[in-house]
Amino acid sequence: MLKLTVKPGEYIDIGKEIRVVFAGGSANNLHILVDAPRDYNIVRSGVLEKNMKEQGAEVHKIRTYHKDAELSNEAKEKIQKIISEERFKQKQKKHDKKNVKVKEH
Numbered sequence: 757m758l759k760l761t762v763k764p765g766e767y768i769d770i771g772k773e774i775r776v777v778f779a780g781g782s783a784n785n786l787h788i789l790v791d792a793p794r795d796y797n798i799v800r801s802g803v804l805e806k807n808m809k810e811q812g813a814e815v816h817k818i819r820t821y822h823k824d825a826e827l828s829n830e831a832k833e834k835i836q837k838i839i840s841e842e843r844f845k846q847k848q849k850k851h852d853k854k855n856v857k858v859k860e861h
Contacts, residue, residue, distance in 0.1 A: 760768060767777040774796070779787040790798055799807075827835070 762768065762778040764778055764780040767775050769775050774790070774792040777789040777791070779789055781787045792798060
């Protein structure tokens, strides 16, 4: 299984015919848009299980996926520190490049 991190507005292409767009969400909900040919049957697991029960069909347990465990506050702080340091380094590089161009003129 492939695990991806996407931001609102980003998308994932599956082959040439299917695009899944992450439209945002909240703590317990994810909003996605699926653009696929009509001949693909796209159904949420809850709806699929409900329909199978109503039809009297044997319901095979569909794999359930769970949210990743939350990071500890210590881990979040470390990550934030790393991000801040990287941003500072990038700003410093841009500043240094500007100073070099000014000295050349």
